[in-house]
Amino acid sequence: MNLKENAYSLAFLPVQLLMWLYSAITFVPWYILTNTQQNLALAKRVKAKSTTGNAEGPYRSVDHFHSLATMDFPGKDTLDKLFEHAVQRFGETDCLGTREMLSKENETQPSGKVFKKLILGQYNWLSYQDVDIAVSQFARGLVALGQQPKNTIAIFCETRAEWMITAQACFKHNFPLVTFYATLGEDAIAYGLNESGVTHLITSVELLETKLKSVLPEIRNLKHIIFVDTMSLNKAGYPDGLQLHSMHSVQELGAKPENMGVEIQRPEPSDLAVIMYTSGSTGRPKGVMIIHSNLIAGMTGQCERIPGLGPKDTYIGYLPLAHVLEMTAEISCLTYGCRIGYSSPQTLSDQSTKIKKGSKGDCSILRPTLMAAVPEIMDRIYKNVMSKVQEMGYLQKTLFKLAYNYKLEQIKKGYDAPLCNVLLFKKVRALLGGNVRMMLCGGAPLSTATHRFMNICFCCPLGQGYGLTETCGAGSITAVADRTTGRVGAPLICCEIKLRGLGRGGLHQTRQAPPPEGEILIGGPNVTMGYYRSKGSKNEDFFTDEAGQRWFCTGDVGEFHPDGCLQIVDRKKDLVKLQAGEYVSLGKVESALKNCTLIDNICAYANSDQNYVISFVVANQKKLTTLANQKGIDGTWEEICNNPIMEKEVLKEITEVAKSIKLQRFEIPIKVRLSPEAWTPETGLVTDAFKLKRKELKNHYLHDIERMYGAK
Structure with a gap:
């Protein structure tokens, strides 16, 4: 650390003292006025229980334990x-x-x-x-x-x-x-x-x-x-x-x-x-x-997890309405008297691609109180903001980090940092209009780093949800008071969830006394009627039990925590058994490595007849170009991506991040292919919800797979 940085560090001692003094003086009135004790109790309580007493379930919400909810408004059944x-x-x-x-x-x-x-x-x-x-x-x-x-x-x-x-x-x-x-x-x-x-x-x-x-x-x-x-x-x-x-x-x-x-x-x-x-x-x-009854049951469960939903709320609609998350969110908003302002990913913020410089994006004009997002969009916001932080001067950057870490510790305890919210995070919050009181994320796993960033910088709870088209988007959503990450909450009041054993030992060989896990099955009135004009194998994931209840076998692997909250561990189809017998969850690897600053998107890949993982990466153009210039590498974006030196640099960061978050040795990709083209729904390599299309990605990078696995 140089003399200038030492001087800044000394200068920040009064700031740290002031923050400590502020916390000490304001804690008691803030604690009382914001019902913190009640929120802490809600966060710690058991949220779902097994109806059978077995660890595998079925689990139901304790708020509607003896029956499943089918509608919010009596008689409004269509x-x-x-x-x-x-x-x-x-x-x-x-x-x-x-x-x-x-x-x-x-x-x-x-x-x-x-x-x-x-x-x-x-x-x-x-x-x-x-x-x-x-x-x-x-x-x-x-x-x-x-x-x-x-x-x-x-x-x-x-x-x-x-x-x-x-x-x-x-x-x-x-x-x-x-x-x-x-x-x-x-x-x-x-x-x-x-x-x-x-x-x-x-x-x-x-x-x-x-x-x-x-x-x-x-x-x-x-x-x-x-x-x-x-x-x-x-x-x-x-x-x-x-x-x-x-x-x-x-x-x-x-x-x-x-x-x-x-x-x-x-x-x-x-x-x-x-x-x-x-x-x-x-x-x-x-x-x-x-x-009709499927959708009404599903929305009943979802709305119960959004406190205070009503005419004072403004929802911004920009995700595809052909996606069950967006469609049910908008119909729910209309049911409760909210107003919906329409937008698009290209016009959402002042910095969006179709907004002329100096003009206002949709969030700045609409100032929504509620919004939904998929992890891909939240990851972009996180990386864009943190990239701007890195470009700040030392004084600003240190102040931001100090406030960020202070609030992070407060959130982990179940508290908040109102002074930081007003003085330091107001500008970040303004990116989404400055008025968002709750966000809902679904469609794919959300990394802990991105989840915490949204909590801290946008000063609102983030409900992480789990559901599928086949269950009307309803399964589980984290409670507003729940400050944990990596979980998707307790079952909604419209459904119950149980685990079906997989018997695939080895995946958790490093864990001490792992909790029971299995394939997630969702049952209830929100489970749909199957696939249109499909018979036999296509509908085998749906079944009706002896009590007449519909169930859907999700293909996801989960485990229940002692408080009844669900965690998604793996995806059955994303599991690959390597040559030496270790199981690798490709989705887990991808979710962890998206935190790399050089990476915008990543697809992990493994062959069962090989003993290591490889990856395809969409690099962050600004970061990688800057790094290439530092290494003395010139050329077009495509030439930079095809340069073996840049592949090694990206792989170096992947390895460092993987080790820092304690991925197993066999889970860390040891070879990488940099893609000069972004993966968008238009390319056919990801879905509208930005989920990876693994089959299409495999075919697209087939020659690279052969190269990285050393095919003859």
Whole structure:
């Protein structure tokens, strides 16, 4: 440490003393006013118990131990009734909001690439009554175009207000809604549309022109396409007999006097509400059949873990609505009178890729109180902020670290650091609008480092959830008072969870007296009806027990802690047994190594006939380029990634991080391939929820696998 740094260290002694003095003076009133004692008791209490007394379960929440919850509002047993109830309660209040588009500009980058930048205005809002009118008109317009109750209708569209209006129209008139991710490839879309046999499709002009147009001749039953945009569409080049309509024109059709009296055939709880096509991480997408009572039970369980949900809340919708996490989150928000402002990953913050420099991102304008995210997005936020911290001067950096570590210790004890929140973390919190009171994370494991960062810098609890499309996204969510990491909480009040033994000894050979573990099975009214038009092996993961309860076998491996909270240990399909007999959990390795500063994304890979793990890495371009310059390596980004010296440097950091978090020797990748291209849903290498598509990644890097394993 040089003289300057010694001087700074001495200068910080009064700061440390001041923080200690502040804690001593304010602790007692803060402790009393914030119900800390009650929160600590809630954190430490047993949250779920086994109904049989066996360690394997089934486990149920102690808050609904003797029966499973099926609905929040008595008599509101279908989705249309829920929305109707919300309209009656919250009529004139804001419901769905969309930002006004002011202008678009092309911005040329130093590399010569041209990026489209947006300048956006304020949010324009539809009230609950406005949305109800739009829903009714659109539904009657669809009937006028020949759509029949209990006949499927598809939506292939980005997340936006029109998506939710379409969904509510379908729920109201008993049209089972078939959903597809906006990033699915042409072949997958054609397959799903043909399998579901839809005659009507709702989409956007962009998706229609870029993805659908080329495969329309292959789609057998399609008669009507409704595009949600207000822009005009050139109808030349589309198949004969296929009718194209704007959403506005269909609403006008539904508003005509002759269509106002259309009889509504309301759904029953057992009627099909949604056929949700998965993102296809394990191959061809499958349509999960979800009935009304499934969704209502699942949302009942989820909402119980979000205290104070109501009209004062603003939710920001930007994840794919074709994902069960986002769809159930938004329907739940509408049920409780929240307002939903729409966004996208490209416009979320002031620094987002489509926001013109100097303009405001969606979070800055909307200032949401609630938001959901997948770990990939949270990891990006964490790395971006910490990268900026590293660029600070010594004084600022030291002050930030001092506050960060101080608050970390407070959080671990179940306390907080209000002074740090106001003085030091206010700017970081402003990245998401400065008003977020709770975040929900799901879709994949979240690293401890990222979890703690979100707690500290965004000054709010982070609920880590676990669920699948097949269980309506419901399984478990950590309680607000729970300050632990690495766990996914106790079972929700709508379901129970048990473990099915695997008998695969060896994975925990280093543990002392490991708790019982096994494949996670979720049972309850939220478990869906299986896969659409699939028989035999495809539905073997669903079963009904002797009591008539549905169960789903998740394929994930978990263990229960003494307080009834679940921890995901492994993924059955991610487990590889190496040549020497050790089991490696690829997902565990990836989650641990995402904390490397040089890494944006990583896929671990292992062959059972080999004795070591290898990896494919999407490197952080800014960090790796800086390192390359320090090593005297010049060239394009692709040349830097292909340089053996840079591979060794990344591998060196991987090894250091792996050892620091105590990965086993056999779990640490010993070879790496740097990818010059990012893995996005558009590349087909990850899903819309940014889950790795292992089969596609293996095929993509096949030559590199042979090279790293020294194939002859």
